[in-house]
Amino acid sequence: MSDVIEAVRQRYAEKAVQMARGAACCDSSCCSDMECSDGYSSEELTAIGIDPSSSLGCGNPTLLADLKRGEHVLDLGSGAGLDVLLSARRVGPDGHAYGVDMTDEMLAVARENQAKARVANATFLKGTIEAIPLPDASVDVVISNCVINLAADKAVVLREAYRVLRPGGRFAVADMVALAELPAEVKRSLDEWAGCVAGTIPIDEYARELRNAGFAGIDIEVTREVRLDGADGAVASAYIRARKELSL
Numbered sequence: 025m026s027d028v029i030e031a032v033r034q035r036y037a038e039k040a041v042q043m044a045r046g047a048a049c050c051d052s053s054c055c056s057d058m059e060c061s062d063g064y065s066s067e068e069l070t071a072i073g074i075d076p077s078s079s080l081g082c083g084n085p086t087l088l089a090d091l092k093r094g095e096h097v098l099d100l101g102s103g104a105g106l107d108v109l110l111s112a113r114r115v116g117p118d119g120h121a122y123g124v125d126m127t128d129e130m131l132a133v134a135r136e137n138q139a140k141a142r143v144a145n146a147t148f149l150k151g152t153i154e155a156i157p158l159p160d161a162s163v164d165v166v167i168s169n170c171v172i173n174l175a176a177d178k179a180v181v182l183r184e185a186y187r188v189l190r191p192g193g194r195f196a197v198a199d200m201v202a203l204a205e206l207p208a209e210v211k212r213s214l215d216e217w218a219g220c221v222a223g224t225i226p227i228d229e230y231a232r233e234l235r236n237a238g239f240a241g242i243d244i245e246v247t248r249e250v251r252l253d254g255a256d257g258a259v260a261s262a263y264i265r266a267r268k269e270l271s272l
Contacts, residue, residue: 084198088198091115093118095115097164098156099122099124099167102148103134104134125148179236183237191271193268195264195268201227202258203246206221244262246260
């Protein structure tokens with residue numbers, strides 16, 4: 025498991041260095057033939073002054089989450105900060121957006137983007153999505169963009185997401201899922217793990233892990249199928265919604 029974490033950390037540290045140099049960084053493994061800006065309006069990108077290549081994701085979870093003024097939002101694996109800064113704008117000055125990332129290089133890029141965007145109600149925290157550095161029941165919404173599939177133990181991540189959500193809170197992520205069994209050699213490849221492929225799990229397994237974590241109202245919507253070049257198996261980008269029920 026530690027090998028997977030280190031492979032992911034190294035890959036995204038390299039992406040952050042590329043971003044700092046002004047290079048476009050959309051990750052083809054996650055995005056397939058999508059443009060980096062798919063799912064984002066030109067108006068919201070202009071509002072925060074960030075190039076769409078700052079996204080390494082597979083969708084726009086800020087729209088999926090239906091964010092409201094005054095809410096507190098957490099982005100798991102916040103990368104260069106695009107979704108955090110958009111969320112901060114949506115929830116307004118009475119709300120707050122947090123981003124958690126384990127990569128120092130990405131955190132530096134995110135904080136620089138925050139300064140450029142002049143967004144005050146956002147905080148970027150160093151940590152892993154397996155051990156979120158926030159207290160219990162501290163946020164209204166958990167979002168993520170093509171990151172949970174990178175985790176070696178997704179059950180732990182989903183339990184952590186459930187823990188930090190307030191009763192009635194929402195889970196709304198864009199992620200990659202498996203549609204057909206992946207070849208064993210792909211599953212063994214750390215490079216593919218870091219590239220949003222080998223770590224994918226089937227839709228029914230994802231739903232089961234959400235239920236096991238305590239979530240209800242689970243809905244998984246496949247948005248785009250991706251066939252693997254030169255290999256059997258298929259993955260897809262998906263929007264995944266669930267909620268933490270109100271306490272009785």
